[in-house]
Amino acid sequence: MNNEDKAQRHKARQQKVKEKVDAKVAAAQEVKGLLLVITGNGKGKSTSGFGTIARAVGHGLNCAVAQFIKGTWENGERNLLEKLGVEFQTMATGFTWETQNKEADTLAAQIIWKECQRMLADESIDVILFDELTYMVSYGYVELDEVVEALNNRPPMQSVIITGRGAHRTLIEMADTVSEVKNVKHAFESGVKALKGVDW
Ligand code: ATP
Ligand code: MG
Helix, strand or coil, X not given: CCHHHHHHHHHHHHHHHXXXXXHHHHHCCCCCCCEEEEECCCCCHHHHHXXXXXXXXXXXXXXXXXXXXXXXXXXXXXXXXXXXXXXXXXXXXXXXXXXXXXXXXXXXXXXXXXXXXXXXXXXCCCEEEEECHHHHHHCCCXXXXXXXXXXXXXXXXXXXXXXXXXXXXXXXXXXXXXXXXXXXXXXXXXXCCCCCCCCC
């Protein structure tokens, strides 16, 4: 096949792709707030959630963030987004992977979950990030039923992003968009320290 034929073939193929995409775009007519779940073992869940918040803030939308882990860690996103008027709620005790005190953790989780319920009832908030919420549900610190109810009753145009490993099946089922970030490799596994500005 000569180059001209190749170019012709490529053009025809692209035209077909375009037609398919155009048809899908035309078919997508529903407008509603979305529920996104970003899960999996690879790096990129929280950064994806925060990227969406940055995107929404850039459009002048009203956003809020609740972080269920790393309460005492410094975090670049908070430094930036709070300056731009994004409400932040973090778990007071700085829950970590090592915590052994279930009672104290449940209490701390419940305090921030109350703030989340308030956010989910607030029509003026367009996009909410619940960073690492999945663990609260898996550990039973926050009742799955309460999460489902609050999400189902939220304002119709409000979008919610939930991040964290091991998202509960129910959350995956009710979400509109679910992405699983796969770990291919991570610097930490070869002994590299978490880096400011990249890892936190
Ligand atoms: P990020 O905040 O960078 O998007 P994440 O939210 O996907 O990461 P978490 O499970 O919340 O991942 O872990 C938070 C921290 O752990 C980050 O510093 C991240 O770089 C690191 N991390 C994420 N995935 C891995 C992994 N597969 N192995 C080692 N460390 C990881
Ligand atoms: Mg994370």
